Amino acid sequence: MGSKNGEAMRNKQAIFRDFVTNGVFPKESDMEVTESIIELTRAVSEGSKGVLVKNLYLSCDPYMRNRMLKLPASAQSYLGTFQPGLPITGLGVARVLESGHPNFAKGDLIWGMTGWEEYSLLHEPETCFKIEHTDVPLAYYTGLLGMAGLTAYVGFFEICSPKKGETVFISAASGAVGQLVGQFAKLFGCYVVGSAGSKEKVDLLKNKFRFDDAFNYKEELDLDAALKRCFPEGIDIYFENVGGKMLDAVLLNMKLHGRIAACGMISQYNLEQPEGIHNLLSIILKPVRMVGFLVFDYYHLYPKFLETVLPQIKEGKIVYVEDIIEGLKNGPAALVRLFSGRNVGKQVVVVSRE
Known part of the structure; x- marks a missing residue:
């Protein structure tokens, strides 16, 4: 659904419902996929360095389990806890739709921390990496090249x-x-x-x-x-x-x-x-x-890592197995699969293949 000028769109989101009890496996019902409305133009306010992105692939990672717990600040994950009522956040691959940041332009592909939703407004895009090499599968940037x-x-x-x-x-x-x-x-x-x-x-x-x-x-x-x-x-x-x-x-x-x-x-x-x-x-x-x-703490080594690994991938010296789940609506199920060990290889959620 859009507005008359096509600026407003539905934004499907995987919402974190409430904190999970320590010692209990997370369940799909701990998350809920809902829809909100997002303005696709003018989302980045004037003077802001924010970036509006369309999310393509989302990464399921073990560290996300601790982010579901209500813990004192001293015991929290290095990324903090998920907030009930808000979308889950994690690493993903996205395309830039609008940018106020000098390092990113409309159309750029990036990987980094984003929301579990179709569209995200990133307030700290400097933590993301611009994807320069697109002759490998984009999903690799949730894992092998991420x-x-x-x-x-x-x-x-x-x-x-x-x-x-x-x-x-x-x-x-x-x-x-x-x-x-x-x-x-x-x-x-x-x-x-x-x-x-x-x-x-x-x-x-x-x-x-x-x-x-x-x-x-x-x-x-x-x-x-x-x-x-x-x-x-x-x-x-x-x-x-x-x-x-x-x-x-x-x-x-x-x-x-x-x-x-x-x-x-x-x-x-x-x-x-x-x-x-x-x-x-x-x-x-x-x-x-x-x-x-x-x-x-080692992100400064990413260019060196790419120089080493990209040629090995292209020469077939490194192979990578992904466990692909299609659709954000299946995101909670994919994350639960990871925590119970049912995944085989890197667990990835496809939001959009464009």
């Missing part, structure tokens, strides 16, 4: 400082980040093993992503034994996505002077009481360096 790719690159190369021939273990290895860490490590000349939660995902790791080995953690009664089977001489590098029992088992199997990049701990996100870690003494005895990191 935050997930940069996270994998930074965690492996900058945090872990790998050496050729080292042994690398990746948990949640078929996810948006894990599948890339494994491929970066293989291309670098490392021995790579991953864990995942289904036979389908394990087959992906071995056959599509060319991991040296992989196992289904749900079928392993003893994670310590599983790791000793895969790494009889120990682990040099662990890319941490899971936490809990997996981290505890890994600590027992790290080599002297091993490195751990702590990217996420998805096994802990839906627990009312996080699990304790019992084998931290290994960090001292080995000694092991464990570093937590946020990719936002």
Whole structure:
């Protein structure tokens, strides 16, 4: 529906209804897809540096779980909590419709933080990246060429400082980040093993992503034994996505002077009481360096990352699996799929293919 001059349009939005209780899995009903009206012209006020965009692809990411909790400021996600009654926000790919910012012009494609809606007015567009390379699928900028790719690159190369021939273990290895860490490590000349939660995902790791080995953690009664089977001489590098029992088992199997990049701990996100870690003494005895990191602190490396990864994609050296859900109306279902591990690969919501 539009106004007489075509300026007003319906804007479908995925609204966050209310905070989710800690220890309870999010449900589709915690979100609601509604419609509002947005003025597509003159949305950016004179003198403002805001940018009006049409959203194309939205990214579902594990960090969004913590943004659903009502927490004290000291315990909140680095991006803050979602606000009840307002659209969910997250990373996405969009096209600029109107701009008051000197870095962006009408028609530009960008990726960065946006709203879960058809049209968004971005008040801080300087946190977004202009997409210069459009000879790859645009959806890649929600993952492979966006935050997930940069996270994998930074965690492996900058945090872990790998050496050729080292042994690398990746948990949640078929996810948006894990599948890339494994491929970066293989291309670098490392021995790579991953864990995942289904036979389908394990087959992906071995056959599509060319991991040296992989196992289904749900079928392993003893994670310590599983790791000793895969790494009889120990682990040099662990890319941490899971936490809990997996981290505890890994600590027992790290080599002297091993490195751990702590990217996420998805096994802990839906627990009312996080699990304790019992084998931290290994960090001292080995000694092991464990570093937590946020990719936002490394955005300055994005150009270097693109220079490295784009040629590898175009030469077919890196492959990427996406789990595509069509339509914003199915966005809540897509996000819930991610938290329950039903997704295979990077979970993406298509808002519009233009």
